[in-house]
Amino acid sequence: MSASPIRRWARSEAASGWFMVSPTLIYAMLLLAAPLATIFAYSFFKDGYLVVIHEFTTQNYIDAWSDPIFRTILFRSVLVSALVTLVTVLLAFPIAYFISFVVPASNKSRWLFLITIPFWTSYLIRVFQWKVILNFNGVINSTLQGLGIIDSPLQMLNSIGAIAITLAHAYAPFAILPIFVSLEKIDRSLLEAGQDLGESKLMTFWRVTLPLAMPGVIGAVMIVFIPTIGDYVTPELIGGGKLPMVANMIQKDMLKIDNKPLGAAVAVSAMFVVAAVSLLFLFLNRRFLKVGK
Amino acid sequence: MTQNVITAKVPLEQRRKMIEFDRVHKYYGDYHALRGITATIREGEFFSLLGPSGCGKTTLLRTIAGFEDISSGSVLIDGKHMEDVPPNKRPTNMVFQSYAIFPHLSVGQNVGFGLRRDPRSEAEKAKAVEEALEMVGLKGYGARAAHALSGGQRQRVALARALILKPKVLLLDEPLSALDKKIREQMQIELIKLQREVGITFVLVTHDQEEALVMSDRIAVMFEGEIAQLADPETLYRRPASRRVADFIGVMNFLPAKVLGEGNGHVQLEVAGLGQVDVTDEQASAKPQGGEPAVGFRPETLTILYEGQTAQDRESPGVIDEVVYYGDMTYYDVKLDGVETPVRISMRNVFGRPVLDVGTQTRVAWSPGALVLFR
Numbered sequence: 001m002s003a004s005p006i007r008r009w010a011r012s013e014a015a016s017g018w019f020m021v022s023p024t025l026i027y028a029m030l031l032l033a034a035p036l037a038t039i040f041a042y043s044f045f046k047d048g049y050l051v052v053i054h055e056f057t058t059q060n061y062i063d064a065w066s067d068p069i070f071r072t073i074l075f076r077s078v079l080v081s082a083l084v085t086l087v088t089v090l091l092a093f094p095i096a097y098f099i100s101f102v103v104p105a106s107n108k109s110r111w112l113f114l115i116t117i118p119f120w121t122s123y124l125i126r127v128f129q130w131k132v133i134l135n136f137n138g139v140i141n142s143t144l145q146g147l148g149i150i151d152s153p154l155q156m157l158n159s160i161g162a163i164a165i166t167l168a169h170a171y172a173p174f175a176i177l178p179i180f181v182s183l184e185k186i187d188r189s190l191l192e193a194g195q196d197l198g199e200s201k202l203m204t205f206w207r208v209t210l211p212l213a214m215p216g217v218i219g220a221v222m223i224v225f226i227p228t229i230g231d232y233v234t235p236e237l238i239g240g241g242k243l244p245m246v247a248n249m250i251q252k253d254m255l256k257i258d259n260k261p262l263g264a265a266v267a268v269s270a271m272f273v274v275a276a277v278s279l280l281f282l283f284l285n286r287r288f289l290k291v292g293k
Numbered sequence: 294m295t296q297n298v299i300t301a302k303v304p305l306e307q308r309r310k311m312i313e314f315d316r317v318h319k320y321y322g323d324y325h326a327l328r329g330i331t332a333t334i335r336e337g338e339f340f341s342l343l344g345p346s347g348c349g350k351t352t353l354l355r356t357i358a359g360f361e362d363i364s365s366g367s368v369l370i371d372g373k374h375m376e377d378v379p380p381n382k383r384p385t386n387m388v389f390q391s392y393a394i395f396p397h398l399s400v401g402q403n404v405g406f407g408l409r410r411d412p413r414s415e416a417e418k419a420k421a422v423e424e425a426l427e428m429v430g431l432k433g434y435g436a437r438a439a440h441a442l443s444g445g446q447r448q449r450v451a452l453a454r455a456l457i458l459k460p461k462v463l464l465l466d467e468p469l470s471a472l473d474k475k476i477r478e479q480m481q482i483e484l485i486k487l488q489r490e491v492g493i494t495f496v497l498v499t500h501d502q503e504e505a506l507v508m509s510d511r512i513a514v515m516f517e518g519e520i521a522q523l524a525d526p527e528t529l530y531r532r533p534a535s536r537r538v539a540d541f542i543g544v545m546n547f548l549p550a551k552v553l554g555e556g557n558g559h560v561q562l563e564v565a566g567l568g569q570v571d572v573t574d575e576q577a578s579a580k581p582q583g584g585e586p587a588v589g590f591r592p593e594t595l596t597i598l599y600e601g602q603t604a605q606d607r608e609s610p611g612v613i614d615e616v617v618y619y620g621d622m623t624y625y626d627v628k629l630d631g632v633e634t635p636v637r638i639s640m641r642n643v644f645g646r647p648v649l650d651v652g653t654q655t656r657v658a659w660s661p662g663a664l665v666l667f668r
Binding site for chain 1: 358380386389390391406407409458
C-alpha cells in the first residue's frame with residue numbers, strides 16, 4: 001500500500017467533497033470572485049486618457065469621498081433603501097401575519113402562491129408599470145382629474161417617494177416570506193400561555209409574537225436593504241435620472257466619463273457601506289437567534 | 294412540607310364549589326365534542342379528567358381556561374359565570390402539554406411573565422420569582438436560558454410560572470406525558486405534595502389511568518364527550534360503573550354469567566368457570582347496559598393455590614396457559630375449566646415459592662365479594 005500522497009488524497013473524503021463542489025466553485029470563482037477582485041484592483045489603479053495605468057494609488061478614494069456629489073448620492077442611496085426597507089417590512093408584516101395566523105392551514109399555500117404572482121412579470125416591466133401609474137397622464141392622475149378632484153395633474157414621478165413606492169412593491173414578497181416563516185415557527189400554545197398568564201391579545205403580541213418573529217423581520221430587512229441600495233433601474237425610470245443613486249453614479253463613471261478606476265472606487269466604497277450596515281443587522285439577528293434556539 | 298388547612302382538614306363534600314359544569318355542550322361544526330357535562334369540582338381538590346384521546350377531556354379543560362367557547366350550558370368558577378370572561382381575566386392558570394416555555398426569555402423572566410401588572414416593587418417580584426423557583430426545586434436557575442432546560446425542568450418552570458400567580462384553579466394538560474417513566478413517577482409524587490401544600494384546586498387531564506389513580510382525589514372517566522363515571526380512585530377501580538370503564542382502568546377479567554334470580558339485595562348467578570355465586574346489589578352495575586351479563590374481577594383478587602393450600606372462601610380448577618414473569622410479580626393466564634378465554638391472575642412473588650410452569654393443573658381461590666356484575 002505505497003500509493004503516492006496525491007493518489008491517497010484523491011481517494012479521501014475531503015477530495016470527493018472538493019470534486020462535488022468544484023463546478024459551483026469554478027462558476028462562483030469565475031463569475032463572482034474574479035470580477036470583484038478586478039473591481040477591487042481597478043480601484044487602486046491610475047486613470048489615463050482612454051487607458052488605465054496599472055500603478056498603485058489611493059487617489060481614486062480621496063477623489064470619490066471628497067466629492068460632495070458622491071456623498072450626496074451615497075447618502076440618498078442609504079436613505080432611499082432605508083425608507084424602502086421600512087415601508088416594505090411594515091407592509092409585509094401584517095400580510096405575513098394574516099397568512100400565518102388568520103388563513104386556515106389548508107389555504108396557506110394558495111395565499112403564498114398569490115404573493116408570488118408579481119414575479120411572473122419581469123422586474124423591468126413592473127418598474128415601468130409604476131411609471132404608467134404615476135405619470136402625468138397616468139392612471140392616478142387621469143382618474144383624479146376625471147373625478148374632478150384635481151384640476152392639473154400631480155407631479156408624482158421623479159421623487160424619492162415614487163422610487164420608494166416602486167421598490168417597496170418590487171421587494172414585498174421577499175419581505176413577506178421570511179417573516180411568514182418565522183411566524184409559522186411560533187408554537188401557538190405560547191400565545192395561549194401569554195393570555196393565560198394575564199395578558200391581553202395585544203400585549204401577548206407585543207411580548208411574545210413580535211420578539212419571536214424578530215429573526216424573520218431582520219432577515220427581511222437585510223433581504224430588502226442590500227439589493228435596493230444598489231438598484232439601478234428604478235432611479236433611472238421612476239426618478240427620471242434626476243435623483244441618481246449610487247449604481248447610477250457607478251454606471252456614469254465607468255461608461256460615460258470612462259474613469260474606470262474612479263467608478264471602481266465608488267463601487268467598493270458603496271460595498272463597504274452596505275457591508276457595515278448588514279453586519280450590524282447580522283449582529284442583531286445573532287442576538288435574537290441565540291435566544292430563540 | 295406543611296399541609297394546607299383546606300386540603301388537610303375539611304372533607305371534600307363540605308368544601309366550597311370551585312368549578313361547576315352544568316349541561317355543557319360543545320359542537321365543532323357537526324361534531325359533538327362535549328355532550329352535556331354536569332359535574333362539580335370542589336376547592337382544593339385534585340381532580341382528573343381521564344379518557345382515551347378524542348374523548349373531550351382536553352376540550353373540557355380548555356373550557357375552564359377560556360380557550361374554548363361552549364355551545365350551550367354553563368361553566369362557573371368559584372360561583373361566577375365564565376361565559377364572557379376571556380382567558381386573561383379568569384382566575385385559572387394552565388400548565389400546557391408542551392409546557393409553552395417562552396424561548397426568548399430566561400427561566401426567571403418566564404416565571405415572572407404574569408407579574409407585569411403586579412403592584413409590588415421589582416425587588417419583591419424578583420424575590421417571588423426566586424421563591425417560586427425554589428418551590429419547584431429550581432433554586433438558582435433564574436438567569437438560565439429557557440431553551441437549555443430538560444423536559445422535567447421545563448415542566449417545573451411551567452408550574453412555577455402558573456403557581457406564582459396564585460390561581461384559584463391550576464389546569465394541567467397531560468403535563469407528564471412527555472417525561473420518561475422514572476421522572477414521571479417522581480413528578481407525580483411531587484405534584485401531589487405541592488398540591489396539598491398550596492391548597493389550590495388542580496384539574497389534570499390524562500390518558501394514563503395509573504397516573505389518575507395515583508394522583509387524584511376524584512376522577513371523571515370520559516368517553517365520547519360524556520362522563521362515564523365520576524368517583525374516587527378506589528371506587529373507580531373496585532366498582533367500575535360499566536364494562537368500558539372497567540376495561541379502561543387497569544386489567545379486568547370478564548366471565549359470562551347467567552342471572553338465576555334476584556331479591557333481598559342479592560343476585561344469584563351462574564358464572565362460567567366459577568359456578569353458582571351470590572353477589573350483593575352493590576356489586577351489580579347500577580343500570581342494565583345491554584349485551585350479555587358478565588362478572589368482572591381484578592387479577593389480584595384471585596390466588597393460585599399451591600399444593601397443601603386451601604381456599605378461605607371458594608376455589609375453582611384450571612390450567613395455567615401462560616406465565617409472564619415481572620420480577621416482583623408473576624402474571625398467570627389461567628384457563629378455568631369450561632371457559633375458553635383465560636383469565637389473568639397476578640401473584641406477588643415470594644422468596645422460596647417457585648414460579649409455576651405453563652400447563653400446570655391448578656386451583657384458583659377467589660371470593661364472591663371481589664366480583665363485579667355487569668348486566
